[in-house]
Amino acid sequence: MKRIAVLTSGGDAPGMNAAIRAVVRKALYHNVEVFGVYHGFRGLIEGDIRPMDVGSVGDIIHRGGTILYSARCEEFKTPEGQEKAVAQLRARGIEGLVVIGGDGSFRGALKLHERGIRTIGVPGTIDNDIPGTDFTIGFDTAVNTVIQAIDKIRDTATSHERTYVVEVMGRHAGDIALWAGLADGAESILIPEEPYNLDDIVERLQRGHQRGKKHSIILVAEGVGSGVDIAREIAARTGFETRVTVLGHIQRGGSPTAFDRVLASRMGALAVDLLLEGKSGRMVAIQNNRIVDVAIDEAFAQPHAVDLSMYHLARILSI
Template identity: 55%
Template sequence: MKNIGVLTSGGDAPGMNAAIRAVVRYGIYNSINIIGIKNGYKGLIESDTIDMSLSSVADIIHRGGTILGSARSKEFQESDGFKKALQNIKYLGIDGMVVIGGDGTFRGAQQLCNAGIPTIGIPGTIDNDLPYTQYTLGFFTALTTVLESVEKIRDTSSSHGRTNVIQVMGRNCGDIALYAGLAGGAEMVIIPEVEHNIEEICDKIMQGRARGKRHSIIILAEGAGDAKEISEIIQEKTGVGTRYSVLGYTQRGGTPSAFDRLIGSQMGAKAVELLKESKSNRLLGVKGNQIFDMDIEKALEVEKKFDQTTYDLTKILSI
């Protein structure tokens, strides 16, 4: 293993830079050259690369986003585009790949593995929607960002005696809304995994007001409904002034949390170690604060289990 390529693909996530830094420095420590591939699989097709050095990853561990850039590439999924990528891998002398991203990124990693390119995947997505791992890189930073916004909205919501519907990311997985709801003391969370009852939500708001509570916070995952529409229905049914906020891409940015820096660093080093040991077709994950690796095909077949315990606890503590 003389040359390892590293790329980030799909949506960016805080902690990606920590993983890139670890890949580069752990690789150089083991006398392995690291080639940075810009803008994900698109850069692999276009041979848009940079030779990484110790100085190229200096002072990036605390930065959000990804210094390599990220993009989604439909061309990579097509036969001609994939052939170009393989040709460039051969031309660049890349012996193995480290890819950082989510489900789509790992599908691309699986293609590389099937084509005989040793590849290791690092889960980098704020949605925490990869079932084989307990947590993904960037999730806890996004959660902290959401909580900061919730606290600020709560201040103005309380001042005006309003209900606020806060929409967060999560098309198919409601983990950001669920965990933020529990940690932020929301009155209700609305997530794709559970069908919501608008009458129940309105009843809860009115019960709170009956005991003197001036405001209510509802956290909505984007895949479970439209914040504007839900806020209008709540105001119509309760007569309580209701506003909505869509947090959007603020959730992707920001300084990575200590946890995301730690697991990013540990995973980056582990990925290089596995390639150095001639191991391939593996995805890295976190369980019980330990980094583990798993066969890529088996990992992608794992079904997401809904965290019913946390959901029930959120409802109990918000009475």
């Protein structure tokens, strides 16, 4: 294999740049030419593909976002769009592709794999919702961003003796809410993987108020529903002054943590090794702190799951 390409797709995640850097420099180390595909699968269809060298990825390991940009592309979901993408790669003699992104990006990678392009996926999403890997690139940074925000919100909650409902991202997964909630001592954590009882939440708030507790933090994963609606119901049932903070896209930005930089570097490097070994349709993963590879279709045959023992521990510690 003499030429490979790398692209980022879907929502950006801190650490994607570190993964791009690892792919480019590991490939160059093995005397393999590297091309960057700009604007994801849309750029692949349109031929926005440019050579990359060592300097192309200098001074980016600490930067959030992705220097290759990202975009949605409905056309790529069609057979005609996929054929255009394959033609663009073959016209340049590109034999392998590294796709950095989430589940939608991986499904796109599988389509290229099925059409004869050797393709490796690198999981990059703050949601941590990719089956088959313990962590995805960007998750740790997003959790730390949420923790920093909650620490600040708690100062105001204490000063004004209020209940705060904080809504966090995660799509259909509750990982961000669960990890941040346990780390920051939230009084209640609402995640889509576990049914919640609003009566129980209200009872816990009232019990805390009776023992002199002046403020509370309720963490809501976006997959559960609207934090605004939940806060309104809590206020109506308790009479407590309640405020809502929706953290939104602040969770997707920022300089990646050391964990995400190292994870991205290890994953990006292995992706190149897998291509050079002739593998395709595989995903790089971390399992028990070991960087491994698994078949993408096998990984997605499993449901995503959170560690519910953490959820129950958080409930115990927040009595």
